[in-house]
Amino acid sequence: MMISKRYKNALLLAKTYPSADCYSDHVPVVGKFKLKLKKYSKPSANIKFDLAILKTNQTIREKYQISVQNRFEALRDAEEVEQQWENFKSAIMEAATELIPKVKRKAKQKWMTEEILNLMEERRCAKGNKEKYEQIHKKVQEKCNMLTENWINEKCKEIEQQRKHAPQIMYRNIEEITGKRTFLSTGCLKAMNGDIIID
Incomplete structure (x- = not known):
């Protein structure tokens, strides 16, 4: 019986049943395990005060x-x-x-709103209740998808307007949407080996 090293001490007994009729030349193997499950401890939320x-x-x-x-x-x-x-x-x-007032939560995404952050906190608190958790999760997903799409559409409109008059800002906005850095061409000549020709 092949088992992960992590569980080698958990295997108490292993038996084969050669007489079992299972329409195959394989022999069923049955193992008895004793597993100790780790107790889940809920992490305590760190309160951050605005000490400044x-x-x-x-x-x-x-x-x-x-x-x-x-x-x-x-x-x-x-x-x-x-x-x-x-x-x-x-x-x-x-x-x-x-x-002292608490430090305000910072949204990771620029389109994130306080309403979604509150819903996420509500979802985190409802982890014990599967039905409630799924309802809130669905609501969060819908709002996130809607706001993401609106934000991308707004950025695309900005990019179209900046194409002629502000190319640097345009490239910055493209980077923001795609998450990839783009580089403006310097117009330098390169040799066959890739070195920039100065003379």
Whole structure:
């Protein structure tokens, strides 16, 4: 019985059944496996705060400092270092959640909208419910296809207008649609071996 190295310890028993009548010269082989399935742990979402606002907005900075200080003062009685660290961390996180805005999600595609991003988040949360997940997934696919097509059509119109008057911008837009870089010809002469002729 051929089996992957990964599962070699999982095979408990292997038997052949030569007497089985299966209209073939092959002999059925039956194996007994004991597999240990890995428990799926849901990754915790990392909350990203817009920390740059602490440099630019003095009011928020002062409020944040006072909030952290007050929370930490109230939790300072802990004697163990580990407990002090946990208290300090929770004071910072609670104050940040209350006062500092979160970093806005950046769309990977230029045609992406906030509505689709919200639907994607809703779809991610519905992973346990197959029917609901598929409904939301279908909706996301439809909206993505529609917006992609509209975006490409708009870009094509721009390219047509830029063809005569702005060739560099036109090539940039072509690169954006296709994902491939294009190079303008320099008009140089090349030798048989591919070297550019200078003289």
